[in-house]
Amino acid sequence: MFADKETFKRAFVTKLETLCGKQFEESTTRDHYYVLGHMVREHISRHWIATNERNRAQRRKQVYYLSIEFLLGRLLGSNLLNLGVRPVVEEGLRELGIRLEDVEECEADAGLGNGGLGRLAACFLDSLATLNLPGHGQGIRYKHGLFDQKIVDGYQVELPEQWLRHGNVWEVRKEELAVEVRFWGRVEVSEQNGRLLFRHVDSENVMAVPYDMPVVGYGTDTVNTLRLWSAEPAKTFPLHKDVMQYKRETEAISEFLYPDDTHDEGKILRLKQQYFLVAASLGSIVQAHRRQHGDLRRLHEYVAIHVNDTHPVLAIPELMRILLDEEGMSWEEAWHITTHTVAYTNHTTLSEALEKWPIHLFRPLLPRIYMIVEEINERFCRELWERYPGDWGRIEQMAIIAHGMVKMAHLAIAGSHSVNGVAKLHTDILKQREMRLFYEWAPHKFNNKTNGVTHRRWLLKANPELSALITDTIGPRWIHEPEMLMELAPHASDPAFQGALAAVKRQRKAKLAARIYEKTGILVDESSIFDVQVKRLHAYKRQLLNVLHIMHLYNRLKEDSHFSIYPHTFIFGAKASPGYYYAKRIIKLIHAVAEKVNNDKRVHDQLKVIFLENYRVSLAEEIIPAADVSEQISTASKEASGTGNMKFMMNGALTLGTLDGANVEIAEAVGNENMFLFGLTAEEVLNYYEHGGYRAHEYYHHDKRIKQVVDQLVNGFFPDAGDYFEPIYDSLLTQNDEYFVLRDFAAYAEAHERVEDAYRDPARWWRMSAVNIAHSGYFASDRTIAEYAVDIWGISPSM
Structure with missing residues (x-):
């Protein structure tokens, strides 16, 4: 249908009348977007199916990239570019009296990310497909994304991001591949043939329903998959909970990116999101592996799981749960497979961004997962004790569970075979300062992979x-x-x-x-x-x-x-x-x-x-x-x-x-x-943090330019702001300008x-x-x- 402009024009008009049930003359720009999107997806589908079949037939190792964000942007333009059909489409539409730019404007940016973390994941998917590498994304299908920002009188106001208002032409719902995810409840322990068995009972179950989106490589037949999970009520509702409350709480899991976690309710929702992502993703990955390879003893030879920052780190105890409870493996065998399957990218040196979860929230929400994390911590601390006997301070600092908190970055390092930073300076800071004790313990795990961006979107498109x-x-x-x-x-x-x-x-x-x-x-x-x-x-x-x-x-x-x-x-x-x-x-x-x-x-x-x-x-x-x-x-x-x-x-x-x-x-x-x-420089900044010596007041008093602008924050220079800028003033002077x-x-x-x-x-x-x-x-x-x-x-x- 994209062979030449005449073929395209005929196909476009026919498809419009079929899909929209109206004459071309009556159609709107949104109709044009809907029709063109369906034509492109139909064109992609043949290669999408072939890519999946090729991966299965060749039995190649595949990577699954788990990320809480995928900041994709608009896909119509990039798909047309990657398929090499944009000139045909642009010219054909022009002869029909339609501007391709107007059609592209109809597409909403997919509300699946916030900043650099999510855009990096999107760039990585593009490069994986273009390089013909078998690599797929796993994320959450947020109904309302982060938020739409409106500025009212200079203030930010947040509105729900309605990116799915008109549907998503690129996705395919695959309800038959849904995965059940369990929260709350309790764990029953029994013994059979000298082996402990663990059953998660009285749980509150949620269905994770996958929506697959094609990831098109540039100038290649490879079409990989981004699988996004939507939280929906299970067929059996929990008897102890009001039906509507259960429905609301379930749908909230995939409603917003980064719910406010200033209170326990928001923290629980965030933790739910993170476990929902990994339980659904691993359930899907394991199902596919079992269909093709049988048992999971060689999982690490065929599957690589990459966790993008700490949000999906629960993949480590979840994979352990599957191997221990469902496959009946020993701890040692399960740990070997897990640590050879999972790799972790660290994205920050900010201590407040290294996630920690309070035990009093974590344990009741994820009882079996907490038991496994506790066991990982016990064995990890025992290993540290054998390596550094008597060094209680080191063990306290490196423990996965300490001071009432579960430390996700520590779990990530202990349970993965690779820990990478995203720039040379960042990796050096991790090794020499932020994660120095871990680097001393396992230097072979640490490596650098400086970030990149897809030049096809950011330059060519x-x-x-x-x-x-x-x-x-x-x-x-x-x-x-x-x-x-x-x-x-x-x-x-x-x-x-x-x-x-x-x-x-x-x-x-x-x-x-x-x-x-x-x-x-x-x-x-x-x-x-x-x-x-x-x-x-x-x-x-x-x-x-x-x-x-x-x-x-x-x-x-x-x-x-x-x-x-x-x-x-x-x-x-x-x-x-x-x-x-x-x-x-x-x-x-x-x-x-x-x-x-x-x-x-x-x-x-x-x-x-x-x-x-x-x-x-x-x-x-x-x-x-x-x-x-x-x-x-x-x-x-x-x-x-x-x-x-x-x-x-x-x-x-x-x-x-x-x-x-x-x-x-x-x-x-x-x-x-x-x-x-x-x-x-970074060294000078870190030296200030370690040894002190910085006094913001000295710069305020000795540079009249600085004094003038800082004073203007609070001296009425902005009469309509009142005292709204006082916290900024205080951050610079009272709090010594962090x-x-x-x-x-x-x-x-x-x-x-x-x-x-x-x-x-x-x-x-x-x-x-x-x-x-x-x-x-x-x-x-x-x-x-x-x-x-x-x-x-x-x-x-x-x-």
């Missing part, structure tokens, strides 16, 4: 103009082999290439400026420097440093008639977690500054501040190609890797950042002279001056931009996944 320029310059091999982007390096100083690169950027900036006007009513100068910080709102990511610097620029422009800057448009996009009130205050501060700056005629030709609400993948695809400056300014040592830095780099934006996460490796690749680095915003302020301001100097020299700027694009191939997820496949999973391409 998001920026077709730049992609065309690259292909015209070096040919198309870079699409399949992103390392070939290095062939751009000799062109970096070519005036003709620089001119073409600048023209592409102007084109993308004009498109974003039009979108900004459409969404906000604000006209921005397309020739200004587009300085962008878009990412999750968190104190360590330091959106506050950015906005305080903008306040400083505004103050200087107002007070010094001789001072001027190259016109700047500062662009923000970020969601704050609903219960993260400090982050919400930062959002309000950005809007308060924007209102003051954008309405002041004395500065509006030099300075604009834009906040684009409801930041998501499809919006990122518009913002990133238009950016001149990529703000990657987290406190050094706090950002595990970052992937936004890579997306901006691919699109020719220059990084203004700290030596944190993957910024370090980007600097190694392009050279410090092709970035704008500033601020404390993330060193004031310490890095002067260096950050100086780095901005270097940005402006470089931008005033077009030949220098576009050479730097070209160098960044040329070196971005290393940060493609194809490279990352190839490393995982060989070093961790032991999988190979199926052809």
Whole structure:
């Protein structure tokens, strides 16, 4: 049906009349999306079935990637691109009087993720399929995702994310493969033939129903699967509970991503979600393995299970439960299989992000799983005692259960064969500091896999103009082999290439400026420097440093008639977690500054501040190609890797950042002279945390710029805010500025001056931009996944 435009047009009109029951002339844009989506999925299905059959026939080892998030974005455009049929579809629709761009706008971003963790998982799925690797995702089908962000009077308001309002054309419900998941109840222990038997009785059961979505590789017949689980009531309701209450509690499991866990009720729901994901996924994986291979004694030879952060770490005790209780294995055999099957990626150095669950919640909700975790802990501590006799302090720090808490990262390390960080700096910090005791215990488990992003979505799809320029310059091999982007390096100083690169950027900036006007009513100068910080709102990511610097620029422009800057448009996009009130205050501060700056005629030709609400993948695809400056300014040592830095780099934006996460490796690749680095190093930050010595008040009192902007938070400079910004003021001074915003302020301001100097020299700027694009191939997820496949999973391409 996609052979040529005439065939496509006939098939499209016929399919529309069949599916929608109306004449083409009566159809709407949403009808067009629905029909085109069904045509694409039908086209995919043949290869989808063939891929599954090939994997079964070849009996190859397969990897299952368990993640609480998969931030997919819109799939129509990427599927058309990966299938190689976009030109036929675009031309055919045009001749029918339909713009493909309008059809794509009908698709909602899948509400299955929040930030970098989920987008990384989506990029990994793309690369697995493109590299013909047998790898599948397992996640939760959230009915309402995280939330839709609305800004009302500068404040964030959360609304349910209605991404499934019109259904999901890409999914296939497979009710016959549902898995029963058990909560609550108790465990009966009996003895048979000298062996202890465990039965989970009086449980409250939930059905996990799978919805499968195809994952299409680029330019290949491989179509892998993302399986998303939906929580539905079991056929037999618990007798002790009101039917409607049971139904509500069951459906809540797959209703929202990251329910508020400030109270026990929310904590229980989060823990339910995590066990629901792993119990459903392992139930499905084990069923498939039994059908093909019989028993589970060689499971680790055919299956790799990867847990993306600590959320799915209950896969370890759940697999142990299956092997012990259902297969009747000994502890030693079950532990060998489990630890050779499961691998773990750590995504943080933030201690508060290393999950811990109170025993008083964990044990009653998951009684058999808790018994297994307790046994794992007993045996682990015994092993540590034999290795480090008398070192009670070490054992206390490494225990999986301690001080009334179950420590998920400790369970992950003990129960897996591989523990990887996501950037060289991050992995070094894990080995030398955060997980040093574990590294000393099992150094062979630790390895680094620097993150990557799929260049097909973030360059080829998001920026077709730049992609065309690259292909015209070096040919198309870079699409399949992103390392070939290095062939751009000799062109970096070519005036003709620089001119073409600048023209592409102007084109993308004009498109974003039009979108900004459409969404906000604000006209921005397309020739200004587009300085962008878009990412999750968190104190360590330091959106506050950015906005305080903008306040400083505004103050200087107002007070010094001789001072001027190259016109700047500062662009923000970020969601704050609903219960993260400090982050919400930062959002309000950005809007308060924007209102003051954008309405002041004395500065509006030099300075604009834009906040684009409801930041998501499809919006990122518009913002990133238009950016001149990529703000990657987290406190050094706090950002595990970052992937936004890579997306901006691919699109020719220059990084203004700290030596944190993957910024370090980007600097190694392009050279410090092709970035704008500033601020404390990770070693300096960690030294402050360990030995003290930082006094924020000294910077406040000795730098009048800092004193002025910090005082403006509370002195009535923002009259409508009242005392709303006092907690920000207190965090900087009373609480001694945990993330060193004031310490890095002067260096950050100086780095901005270097940005402006470089931008005033077009030949220098576009050479730097070209160098960044040329070196971005290393940060493609194809490279990352190839490393995982060989070093961790032991999988190979199926052809």
